[in-house]
Amino acid sequence: MSALLEGRLRNVPLGEVFQVLVTGRKVGTLEVRSDDRVAVLELDEGRIRYASMRPGVHLGEILVRMDLLSTAEVQDILAGQTREHAGAPLGFAARRLGLVDDEGLTNAVRRQVSEVVGDLLTWRDGAFTFTDAAIDRTYVPDGQAVDAMAVLLEVTGQLHDDAAARVDPGAVFDRAGDPTTVTLPEGAWDVLAQLDGRRTARTVAAELDMPQRRVFGVLGRLEASDIVRRVALVAAEPQVLVLCPSEAIQRLLGLLVLRSGGVPVIVGSAAEARSATDSIRPRAVLIDDDGHGWRDAEALRAEPGVAHLPMALITAGSGHAGWRWWRRPKVDVLARPFDEAALRGWLERWLVPDTMRG
Structure with a gap:
């Protein structure tokens, strides 16, 4: 070679x-x-x-x-x-x-x-x-x-094409004009179908079979053609701390966090997670159990910025062998392999305001 x-x-x-x-x-x-x-x-x-x-x-x-x-x-x-x-x-x-x-x-x-x-x-x-x-x-x-x-x-x-029409990932759009009156960019109908005047461009992109930058470019061109309009809504986009050692699973969890209206902050170890809490204020914590998930949860519960947060552990079986019930950190347990609907349900319970549910 x-x-x-x-x-x-x-x-x-x-x-x-x-x-x-x-x-x-x-x-x-x-x-x-x-x-x-x-x-x-x-x-x-x-x-x-x-x-x-x-x-x-x-x-x-x-x-x-x-x-x-x-x-x-x-x-x-x-x-x-x-x-x-x-x-x-x-x-x-x-x-x-x-x-x-x-x-x-x-x-x-x-x-x-x-x-x-x-x-x-x-x-x-x-x-x-x-x-x-x-x-x-x-x-x-x-x-x-x-x-x-x-x-x-x-x-x-x-x-x-997309570079001249990019939008802020946190911007919220809704349909405005008649899309049949203009020549639409490729993928525009799929993007339009996802707009509801509540979700951010970042969340809309996560629902689509398109690169994120492509969705932002389509939204920019639709806005320039008055087919969509920006909504005067400040989206909170709460952060979710995701602790997962597998890069492949990190991508899946990040996708589901985005689809649930959050922004994933992904780390591969408990040490990185503890360091991340010095600079972010997550709304919730997800831990993918690689064999010592309960120990990771206990370590994060000791962090001042995380102690009170909702936390879920994705694990196979009961996942707490060797732990006395009174010593186990307070976490919700989600079964592995995780189901998209179940995981999104847990996330949306903590991320989505009551007024936006349903």
């Missing part, structure tokens, strides 16, 4: 890097690092077989957003894996188990690739390296690879 191409994005834009690799029909792995983020693209003679960004979008989250898998099905597949690889084995396993068909998986993989490339194109700098490492073809079944230049051109056009 050797580095065939390397440099920095501030000197060589990603589009130019893509053009060199794709037109040259290179086979290997492009890795881009910037601060604490890393993106990986596996190229195979002009096609992308695999794409991931950490932290970033996960294939399980995309399959849920596309209504191809439930949150419980994603968790079951992840539980059966020996390791996580940013979602690629999940797609392979989902197809093998008959949970998704070829067309559904192809669309989901393309969506993941598009979101990773779209995020990469917003990076102002980062160190990139392309190596001729062999591609593990078990990650994505044959037929699910994506045309690299087609994705790049599509995403570049979307970013250009």
Whole structure:
């Protein structure tokens, strides 16, 4: 394995890097690092077989957003894996188990690739390296690879259109004008169907099978055409502290927090959670039990800013073996694999004002 191409994005834009690799029909792995983020693209003679960004979008989250898998099905597949690889084995396993068909998986993989490339194109700098490492073809079944230049051109056009029309993620919109009188941007009808004059743009985006930045761009263009209007409503957008070590489950929990009207603050350890409470004031706390969830709950209950907050522990079984009932910290227990309706019900109980329920 050797580095065939390397440099920095501030000197060589990603589009130019893509053009060199794709037109040259290179086979290997492009890795881009910037601060604490890393993106990986596996190229195979002009096609992308695999794409991931950490932290970033996960294939399980995309399959849920596309209504191809439930949150419980994603968790079951992840539980059966020996390791996580940013979602690629999940797609392979989902197809093998008959949970998704070829067309559904192809669309989901393309969506993941598009979101990773779209995020990469917003990076102002980062160190990139392309190596001729062999591609593990078990990650994505044959037929699910994506045309690299087609994705790049599509995403570049979307970013250009959306950049001029972005809106505040906390803004609230409602329908205003007649949408049949203008030419609507792609996805506009889906966005319009979600508007109720109460939920923020961020929450609306979480309900849709579209990248968040795309939803914000559509809302901006609809507002410019007087099809929607901003509502004079100050949305509280309460924060929810999410303690979860698994990046894949973090994405699922974050999605459900957004759909429930909250803003997730996601950490991977109890130490990070305790540190986070120094700067945020969450409305509720979610803990995904990785074997010592009750201990994590007890540690967080000792923090002044968290002691009084509603807290839920997602765990299998009773989850408190070895704990005397009088020593267990006060938490609500949610069964794993968690069900979307049950988890959202718990969240909305604490996040949504009574006047907005129902």
